[in-house]
Amino acid sequence: MSTLPLLPPNEKPKLIGIARLAAQGESIREGHNIEYFTLPTRSLLNRVVSNRSLPFTWAINPYRGCEFACKYCYARYTHEFMEMTDLDFERKIFVKQHAADLLRHELKKVKRGEEIAIGTATDPYQPAERRYEITRAILEEFARHRGLELGIVTKSNLVVRDAALLREIGQHNRRFVNVTITTVSPDLARILEPRAPRPDLRLDAVRQLNLAGVDAGVICAPVLPGITDAPSDLEALVQAAANARAKAIFANPLFLKPCSASVFLPFLEKEFPHLVASYRERYEQHAFLPPEYGKRLSQLMVRLRAKHGIRNEYDRYARRAHPVTASVDEEQLSLFQRSSLSV
Numbered sequence: 001m002s003t004l005p006l007l008p009p010n011e012k013p014k015l016i017g018i019a020r021l022a023a024q025g026e027s028i029r030e031g032h033n034i035e036y037f038t039l040p041t042r043s044l045l046n047r048v049v050s051n052r053s054l055p056f057t058w059a060i061n062p063y064r065g066c067e068f069a070c071k072y073c074y075a076r077y078t079h080e081f082m083e084m085t086d087l088d089f090e091r092k093i094f095v096k097q098h099a100a101d102l103l104r105h106e107l108k109k110v111k112r113g114e115e116i117a118i119g120t121a122t123d124p125y126q127p128a129e130r131r132y133e134i135t136r137a138i139l140e141e142f143a144r145h146r147g148l149e150l151g152i153v154t155k156s157n158l159v160v161r162d163a164a165l166l167r168e169i170g171q172h173n174r175r176f177v178n179v180t181i182t183t184v185s186p187d188l189a190r191i192l193e194p195r196a197p198r199p200d201l202r203l204d205a206v207r208q209l210n211l212a213g214v215d216a217g218v219i220c221a222p223v224l225p226g227i228t229d230a231p232s233d234l235e236a237l238v239q240a241a242a243n244a245r246a247k248a249i250f251a252n253p254l255f256l257k258p259c260s261a262s263v264f265l266p267f268l269e270k271e272f273p274h275l276v277a278s279y280r281e282r283y284e285q286h287a288f289l290p291p292e293y294g295k296r297l298s299q300l301m302v303r304l305r306a307k308h309g310i311r312n313e314y315d316r317y318a319r320r321a322h323p324v325t326a327s328v329d330e331e332q333l334s335l336f337q338r339s340s341l342s343v
C-alpha cells in the first residue's frame, strides 16, 4: 500500500491536525481517477458551529471528500483543511476508520431533542459506501439506541439498500431521509452533478423508502439562478416529488463562497457563458443572494406544494439542505408576487 504523498516541504514544512492525519492515511484503492484513503479518526460526531440558525446540533460525515463532484459543492473547503485542493475533494476520498466504535462512545454527549444530521459535507451514500459500508455501520449503531433524532441527506439511490435498517431505527427514534434533487432534467443534472445518480433514480429512491415505511422527502438545493429557478422547472420537480410520495420538499438558493466559486465560475464560463456576468454581479460582494430571492422562492414552493398536495410532514427534519445551507423561514414570507425569481 502506498501513502498519500506529502506536499513539497518547502511549501508546507509542517502538517498539523487533520492535515497530518490525512497525510498518514493509507491508499486503499484507485479507479476512475479516484483514490481512496483511510483516515485515522478521533471523533465522528461533530457539534455544528454556525452563526446561522440550523435545524440540527450534531453532524456526522462518514467520508471526507465526495466523488459526486457537484459543480456548486460548498463542502470543498473540507479538503483545504488537509492542505489539498478544491479538485482533490472529488478525487481523493478519505474513509473514516472505526466510525461505529467512536459513535458508540460519543452518543453520550447528545441531549434529548438534539438532532444529528448525517451527510452535511459529503454524501454518505457515494460510491465508496458500496465497498466500505461506513454509513451502514453507523446506522447499525444507531439501531441500538433510543430517543434519537436523525436526518440523512443524500443524492444516491444506494440509500434504499438500508431501508430495512432505517425502519428498524425508526421503531425507537425519529429519522427522516432527504434526497437532494436540483432538477428533473437528466442532461442538466449530468453536467451539474457529474457522478451522482440520475434524478429519476433519486426520485425512485424517495418512492421506495416511503413505500417501505421510511419517511423521505426532497431537498431542492441549491437552486441556481437562471439555470434551475424557472417556476415551470421547479413545478416539474415538485410534481415529480409528489408522484414519488415525498413527505416534504424544500428549496434553498445557491450560496457561493470562495472555495466553491473557484470550481463553479469556470464551469459557468464553459457551460453557461451568458450567465457569467450576472453571477459575478450577484456573488462578487456577498456569498448569499439578497433575502428577497429566498422569500420569493419560498413563496413559490408554498404554492407548488399546495397545488401538488405535499404537506411537508416532518417539517423540522425536512429543513435541511445538502450541504448545509441557510434555511428560509416561511413564517416570514413577504408578499412578493413576481412570476420570475430573478433578482
Ligand code: SF4
Residues within 6 Å of the ligand: 066, 067, 068, 069, 070, 072, 073, 074, 075, 121, 122, 123, 155, 193, 196, 322, 323
Ligand atoms: S454537493 Fe453533496 S453530493 Fe455533491 S459533491 Fe458536494 S457533498 Fe457530494
